[in-house]
Amino acid sequence: MTTKTLYTEEQIWDFLQEVTDPEIPVLNIIEMGIARSVSINDSGKVVVKITPTYSGCPAMNAIEKMVKEKLEEKNIPEFEVKLDFSEAWTTDWMTEEAKIKLKDYGIAPPEKTTADDDFLTSLSSTKIVPCPYCDSFETELQSQFGSTACKAQYFCNSCNQPFEHFKCI
Amino acid sequence: MSSETLTTKDAFIKYLLRLADDRLILGQRVSEWCGHGPVLEEDLALANMALDLIGHASSLYEYAAEVEDKGHEKDHFAYFRDDYEFTNLQLCELPKGDFAFTIARQFLFSSFSYFQYEKLKEVNDEQFQGMINKHLKEVKYHLRHSRDWVLKLGDGTEESHNRIQEAFDELWIYVGELFYSDEVDEIMISEGNGTDVSTFHAEWKNLIETTFDEATLTVPDWDQFMMTGSRKGIHTEYLGPMLAQLQFLRRSHPEADWQ
Numbered sequence: 001m002t003t004k005t006l007y008t009e010e011q012i013w014d015f016l017q018e019v020t021d022p023e024i025p026v027l028n029i030i031e032m033g034i035a036r037s038v039s040i041n042d043s044g045k046v047v048v049k050i051t052p053t054y055s056g057c058p059a060m061n062a063i064e065k066m067v068k069e070k071l072e073e074k075n076i077p078e079f080e081v082k083l084d085f086s087e088a089w090t091t092d093w094m095t096e097e098a099k100i101k102l103k104d105y106g107i108a109p110p111e112k113t114t115a116d117d118d119f120l121t122s123l124s125s126t127k128i129v130p131c132p133y134c135d136s137f138e139t140e141l142q143s144q145f146g147s148t149a150c151k152a153q154y155f156c157n158s159c160n161q162p163f164e165h166f167k168c169i
Numbered sequence: 170m171s172s173e174t175l176t177t178k179d180a181f182i183k184y185l186l187r188l189a190d191d192r193l194i195l196g197q198r199v200s201e202w203c204g205h206g207p208v209l210e211e212d213l214a215l216a217n218m219a220l221d222l223i224g225h226a227s228s229l230y231e232y233a234a235e236v237e238d239k240g241h242e243k244d245h246f247a248y249f250r251d252d253y254e255f256t257n258l259q260l261c262e263l264p265k266g267d268f269a270f271t272i273a274r275q276f277l278f279s280s281f282s283y284f285q286y287e288k289l290k291e292v293n294d295e296q297f298q299g300m301i302n303k304h305l306k307e308v309k310y311h312l313r314h315s316r317d318w319v320l321k322l323g324d325g326t327e328e329s330h331n332r333i334q335e336a337f338d339e340l341w342i343y344v345g346e347l348f349y350s351d352e353v354d355e356i357m358i359s360e361g362n363g364t365d366v367s368t369f370h371a372e373w374k375n376l377i378e379t380t381f382d383e384a385t386l387t388v389p390d391w392d393q394f395m396m397t398g399s400r401k402g403i404h405t406e407y408l409g410p411m412l413a414q415l416q417f418l419r420r421s422h423p424e425a426d427w428q
Binding site: 052055056057058086087088090119120142143144145146147148149153169 | 210211213214217218219220221222223224225227228295296299300302303304306307309310312313314316317320376
């Protein structure tokens with residue numbers, strides 16, 4: 001017995017929009033660049049591919065579970081959520097809207113990645129990250145690692161606020 | 170005893186397991202800092218790096234299980250092998266020591282990983298290549314972090330200087346093994362899926378020496394006696410007790426599942 005899916009790929013994408021990142025609830029997994037592809041095969045099976053942001057990201061299992069729950073909630077008869085490691089996630093996959101939402105949420109968004117050819121010679125230099133609250137450049141790096149692996153800890157010397165920066169990878 | 174011939178597949182599995190074992194064992198050690206960091210920021214940084222390392226190990230084990238194709242899950246490699254089956258560097262299994270010791274080890278390991286991954290990032294195997302490129306991005310942060318601290322501690326107070334110098338002196342006997350290579354590496358290099366460690370030995374040494382110089386530290390004797398055998402399963406007395414802690418819960422409940 002085969003049950004035909006009631007949904008199109010576009011509709012599945014719409015459902016995925018309702019799945020938010022558990023660590024950054026203002027962003028959904030499409031804006032984060034976590035949801036990579038949606039396909040529906042001939043028998044109606046929905047395959048959603050997601051990719052982890054950081055290798056050790058503890059939110060990954062939660063996200064996988066949330067996607068499955070969402071698909072179940074929409075009564076999709078047959079589906080699979082696959083982890084895709086073929087291409088390394090990059091902050092460049094985050095949408096522009098996502099970056100604006102991040103800033104409004106108080107996290108300095110990642111800038112565009114640049115070629116890292118001079119990595120070894122620039123080991124001591126740190127990037128200047130503007131404060132998400134007051135836009136001041138008088139900020140300093142406090143730690144490369146914040147409350148999660150994807151964020152670094154900064155301090156703004158203008159408005160005296162600690163803030164997080166979504167690291168650019 | 171007859172000499173076994175190593176197939177390409179065997180070599181691939183061993184290669185993946187060596188990489189994975191280094192990261193699982195070091196990740197487990199670094200995780201011991203969780204809740205014990207000298208300051209909150211470092212507690213978070215070390216816990217995050219431990220997560221990264223265990224994440225790297227997890228994807229490598231998963232791929233090793235796939236290549237092996239014997240129906241093993243990735244957990245098999247982490248929880249159901251004994252110490253002599255682990256092929257991690259002895260450097261990775263040493264107790265965490267004080268903060269200086271942990272930083273010194275992180276610097277030696279992450280600098281080595283950085284060069285190794287840089288050379289591996291164009292391997293032929295697509296899935297392996299994807300993993301390497303992902304891990305490399307994170308390793309760069311680990312290297313920055315540990316190098317910053319080597320400079321701060323080395324060029325800091327008399328106490329911090331002495332502690333990090335002592336840490337490097339103690340760790341030195343374990344650095345020789347970083348550049349060990351055998352038939353596993355040879356097969357992987359010939360398949361376009363491995364790297365010849367000797368090709369980046371000079372670059373690595375240069376990074377170590379210039380950092381030591383900047384940190385006002387003395388480079389220990391490169392030609393001193395060095396430990397050997399970890400890639401063949403020979404370990405220090407520290408691995409066994411650590412595995413006991415890492416594995417006992419899973420071995421008590423072998424059917425347990427994360428889901």
